[in-house]
Amino acid sequence: MEDEIKHGNVTHVPNKGSPESPHVACSDSNHNQNNNNNKEQDRFLPIANVSRILKKVIPSNGKISKDAKETIQECVSEFISFVTGEASDKCQREKRKTINGDDIIWAITTLGFEEYVGPLKLYLTKYREMEGEKLIFPKQQRSDQRRQHSEYEQNIVFNNNNNININTNSNNNVYSSINVYPSFVPSDQPFSLPFSSNSFQKQLQ
């Protein structure tokens, strides 16, 4: 829901489970209580979210064991720590206090994940655009634009010399190079008629 995106800087994602109040500079008094109760869970991303993502890349008749999901969960947390550590070192070297998105992207590149950089930058640009759009455009126009963007986004899959291209979409556009920039033309352009069907019927009456 759009209403839940409050600000550009600090985004609040209300979680169902724990009473978390995310903010940039963490004051630990609230978090200590949560940490004592579900310390284990805090170390990892929720398994349901992880599960949903990984199901996108295996066939529908494939299954994943619980311990595999948990292992992947742990690996993701390790990935976050790994990248954050690198980004944090960079900030320290440059005597900056705040880790920003560009630092993360830099760290990801440095650690060898340069294939991610293209989609990440695209994602970040779109996110920034959308945050800006909210100030300018009304909801209806934005939703049309987003539909076009989303169709493009779903086509980016990894193609690391695999024979397997698992694509859950109906149109089989597979981008072999991750570094693509939008030069697409959406196939179903929404038509905006100068008159609505409602008004037409009124005329007939």
Added chain:
Amino acid sequence: MRQAGTYSGILSGGISGKTGPHLLPLARIKKIMKRSGEDVKMISGESPIVFSKACELFIKELTQRSWMVTMQGKRRTLNKEDVASAVMATDLFDFLVNLVSESGNSGEAPPPLELDTFTSS
């Protein structure tokens, strides 16, 4: 509601999709970032968002590689050993080697199929 569909490509939520626009909870990502070191104090608002996407890409890549191992074994259930094999086989995932080998295996490099710990579920 129409809005939920329009978000679905980029910023869609997962199971708890209605609670937020991103696939992964930003607050949890922030927590994990802070745990990574003493020096991590201030994090910009964009960082968890970048990570949200990066983690999604990472999960997809790791899963795809693991699934290839599963298929090589002519199985349809991806298990932990497949993940470990994929990690071992990929230079990029070297930082995970200790993580996958310490969870249950005593040796340095677990063999792709370990019959005593193999569970099919």
